[in-house]
Amino acid sequence: MKEETNIQDREVVLQVKDLYKSFGDNQVLNGFNMQLHKGENLVIMGKSGSGKSVMIKCLVGLMEADRGTITVMHKDITKLNEKALDILRSDIGFLFQGSALYDSMTVRENLEFPLRHHTDISKDAKSTEQLVLNTLDSVGLANTIDLMPSELSGGMKRRVALARTLILQPKIMLYDEPTSGLDPITSKEIILLMQDIQKKYNTSSLIITHDVDCARVISDRMILLIDGIDYAVGTFKELSTSNDPKIKAFFKQDL
Numbered sequence: 338m339k340e341e342t343n344i345q346d347r348e349v350v351l352q353v354k355d356l357y358k359s360f361g362d363n364q365v366l367n368g369f370n371m372q373l374h375k376g377e378n379l380v381i382m383g384k385s386g387s388g389k390s391v392m393i394k395c396l397v398g399l400m401e402a403d404r405g406t407i408t409v410m411h412k413d414i415t416k417l418n419e420k421a422l423d424i425l426r427s428d429i430g431f432l433f434q435g436s437a438l439y440d441s442m443t444v445r446e447n448l449e450f451p452l453r454h455h456t457d458i459s460k461d462a463k464s465t466e467q468l469v470l471n472t473l474d475s476v477g478l479a480n481t482i483d484l485m486p487s488e489l490s491g492g493m494k495r496r497v498a499l500a501r502t503l504i505l506q507p508k509i510m511l512y513d514e515p516t517s518g519l520d521p522i523t524s525k526e527i528i529l530l531m532q533d534i535q536k537k538y539n540t541s542s543l544i545i546t547h548d549v550d551c552a553r554v555i556s557d558r559m560i561l562l563i564d565g566i567d568y569a570v571g572t573f574k575e576l577s578t579s580n581d582p583k584i585k586a587f588f589k590q591d592l
């Protein structure tokens with residue numbers, strides 16, 4: 338008997354099938370497919386303008402696809418009403434490029450903020466404080482609880498933004514360019530933190546990045562979004578050693 342389950346054999350928590358989206362003559366997604374398995378780190382790479390953000394917006398219901406199906410935790414999101422969609426969204430955590438903190442609030446208040454909309458998690462002041470502290474601790478920043486965002490470095494802000502997302506204990510994490518704008522050392526710290534979090538919370542993560550180093554370190558599997566489709570799917574090793582000119586160019590280019 339095998340000791341470990343193959344990722345591909347695990348439950349599918351997010352699935353995109355045959356997704357199409359165009360803007361006028363600009364056919365951005367042309368039948369894109371994707372499957373994210375439980376506990377998996379799936380990286381999506383694509384050149385600038387290839388449709389990564391469009392895909393992620395369709396995923397979270399911020400944009401309507403022309404055609405195709407999107408299933409999150411076995412539910413077809415196009416068939417859900419707003420209330421059901423809201424419940425489902427609470428299972429999904431986002432760390433987007435611009436996930437800015439609220440500048441006028443302390444770190445503690447920033448983390449308490451999402452809890453207000455999810456009273457099932459926040460019970461009383463004492464347990465809320467403990468939850469805020471524990472979550473900050475998991476990003477290594479428990480000592481910043483009473484600081485203002487202006488007192489934090491760029492990397493620390495990104496960590497606090499991550500903690501603010503984690504406090505709702507999402508099952509799926511969506512990271513859009515988690516290392517953009519950070520220096521190489523801080524980027525590495527964020528990547529290690531993403532790995533720690535995946536282990537601690539057993540989340541499934543979809544990571545959109547241009548950062549080849551980030552992809553190498555974090556991905557269980559990768560998808561290259563080229564010409565609006567899932568042009569290549571495989572491990573970093575498989576794709577980075579491919580002889581296909583389109584894939585090769587991808588790994589050489591500064592995207």
Ligand SMILES: Nc1ncnc2c1ncn2[C@@H]1O[C@H](COP(=O)(O)OP(=O)(O)OP(=O)(O)O)[C@@H](O)[C@H]1O
Pocket residue numbers: 360363365383384385386387388389390391392
């Ligand atoms: N609301 C919109 N209206 C019209 N065109 C759009 C809209 N949103 C995106 N596009 C177009 O869709 C294409 C893909 O854009 P998208 O933002 O998804 O690229 P991306 O892969 O995320 O790029 P980057 O890595 O630079 O963020 C682009 O040609 C863009 O101009």
